[in-house]
Amino acid sequence: MKVMKYFVFASLLCLCACSDDNDNKNNEIPQDLVELKVDASEISIAQGDTRTVKITSGNGEYVVTSANEEVVTAEVDGDLVTLTAVEGQNNAQGVVYVRDKYYQRAKILVNTAAEFELKLNKTLFTLYSQVEGADEAIVKIYTGNGGYSLEVVDENNCIEVDQSTLEDSESFIVKGIAQGNAEVKITDRKGKEAFVNLNVIAPKQITTDADEKGVLINANQGSRQVKILTGNGEYQIHDAGDSKIIRLEVYGNIVTVTGRKAGETSFTLIDAKKQISQPIHVVIAPEKRWYMNLGRDYAAWTHFGEMTGDGLESIKAATNDFKLKKMTWELVTRIDGTNWLQTFIGKESYFILRGGDWENNKGRQMELVGISDKLKLRTGHGAFELGAWTHIALVVDCSKGKDDYNEKYKLYINGKQLQWTDTHKTDIDYSEIDLCAGNDGGRVSIGKASDNRRFLDGAILEARIWYVCRTEEQLKANAWNLEEVNPEGLLARWDFSAGAPVAYIEDGTNSDHELLMHISKYDSWNATEFPMSRFGEAPIEVPFK
Structure with a gap:
């Protein structure tokens, strides 16, 4: 009975051992399994010679x-x-197996002979010098007898030969460096010879009609076309230069360079053969400062929902998604005539600065109007002069009480505060100004609002929107030109001195966010090209003190 118990116990131990052994081998496919591969599944070796095969994965x-x-x-x-071929019977074959830790196998068929003909994988190559990926060729010896040497015939100095791998891997690399033809002779220890012929093509260099003199544009938003004279097609911008100074567009062999603001930069091109042009120098140097004469025909508008740039999220966070508790609007304008509710700047049916309604604003009054006319503040007569350049600024501080309207909504004309003396209705108390609210799709507009009658009847030179309250001193010092460098709180700025036919005005904040100002006709919000004939030359001297 005792013997039987030991026999059963020993049997169980054997079963357990077998079970453990099976677990170690694990018939399931491991999660990290990689297919076993070699770089040559068949190879020819002269007897007495040695070759290597690389395991590429496993x-x-x-x-x-x-x-x-x-x-x-x-x-x-x-x-x-x-692998070493053993000297013996001529034209013999053997098989070598490679195995990895997961028992995957790869087979290498080995052909051996006392003497092979010298054969190459390829005997004719076309290379493109200076074209990455197309300027080199690997020449492999398919069969041979070892002891290889090279002889290069290259009268054009068009190739470089790297034979550092010739002994180990029976291959060498040829690189094309210039236009021409060359030949490489390979000889083995048995005196067998093979030849490689190489045709090297040097791609054309990219040249343009602006290589020598560069590009000079004499207007902020002027443009010029650069013609590509030579190259290899499929042209693209390689380095766009300073994107705050120029915009670039390529169509065929024409590059259109459009200015964005005064400054200097350069750009380069690249083609289908990876050739890169020399830097093309660009100077944006306006000869004059221009204004846009909107008259009764044109208007300008923007929408803060269209703002772009790397700094967009940062500026949205700083302004609570463009809901401003402190704000300054500035407009440099020349008002040439009066008109019923003529629009200076603002957001229709929400918060707008406009002219009065008495006899087509015959009295030259200005009024600030809010939602459903619950805010309505109006100046006395003669708020502005006709035909004279004027700096208008509205400084809003929503922390002030609604009845303290001359402090909550400060109106400045040429740096001097103008009181709201005629009408002062304050049934609404703004705690913030939402720059995306209002009628007209939430636009901020200049020279147009609501219907087709509220045109400015004048010219515009510059507009700015700030998310801070600018002081009287700051307004005076920067009325005609923004002299401050990196001013605090500048949200948007537009210099209407484009000096070329345009359908938009570039953002002039010189920051990492930007917002275009669109040009439209008085009867539509659609983008319209503003003609050069409607630009005028702005005064050099500050026209107001």
Whole structure:
């Protein structure tokens, strides 16, 4: 009975051991399994010579086995398999197996002979110098007898030959460096010869009609076309230069350069053969300062929902998504005539600065009007002069009480505060000004609002919107030109001195956010090209004190 118990116990131990052994081998496919591959599944080796085969992927712990050791021997070191052809019967074949730790196998068929003809993978190559990926060729010896040497015939000095891998991998690299033809002769230790012919094509360099003199544009938003004279097609912008100074567009062999503001930069082109042009220098140097004469025909508008740039999220956070508790509007304008509710700047049916309604604003009054006319403040007569350049500023501080309207909504004309003396209705108390609210799709407009009658009847030179309250001193000092560098709180700025036919005005904040101002006709919000004939030359001297 005792013997039987020991026999059962021993049997159970054997079963457990077998079970553990199966667990170690694990018939399931491991999650990290990589297919075992070598860079040559068939190879020819002269008897007495040695060749190497590289394991290109696998799972490590490699083992090699020759099925015909009288034909070929094999060794492995890391991911390199060394094969040696044994001298013996001519034209013999052998098989070598490579195995990894997951028992995957790869087979290498080995052909051996006492003497091989010298054969190459390819005997004619076309290379493109200076074109990455197309300027080099790998020449591989398919069969041969070892002991290789090279002889280069290159009268054009058009190639470079790297033979550092010739002995180990029986291959060499040829690189095309200039236009021309060359030949490489390969000789083995048995005196067998093979030849490689190389045709090297040098791509055309990119040249343009602006290479020597560059591009000079004499207007902030002027443009010029640069013609590509030579190259290899499929032209693209390689380095766009300073995107705050120029815009670039490529169509065929024409590059259109459009100015954005005064300054200097350069750009380069690249073509289908990866050739890069020399830097093309661009100077935006306006000869004059221009104004836009909107008259009764044109208007300008923007929408803060269209703002772009890397700094967009930062500026939205700083302004609570353009809901401002403190704000300054500035407009440099020349009002040439009066008109019923003529629009200076603002947001229709929400918060707008406009002219009065008495006899087409015959009295030259200005009024600030809010939602449903619950805010309505009006100046006395003669708030502005006709035909004279005027700096208008509205400084809003929503922390002030609604009845303190001359402090909450400060109106400045040429740096002097103008009181709201005629009408002062304050049934609404703004705690913030939402620059995306209002009728007209939430636009901020200049020279147009609501219907087709509220045109400015004048000219505009510059407009600015701030998310701070600018002081009287700051307004005076920067009325005609913004002299401050990196001013605090500047949200948007537009200099209407484009000096070229345009359908938009560039943002002039010189920051990492930007907002275009669109040009439209008085009867539509659609983008319209403003003609050069409606630009005028602005005064050099500050026209107001």
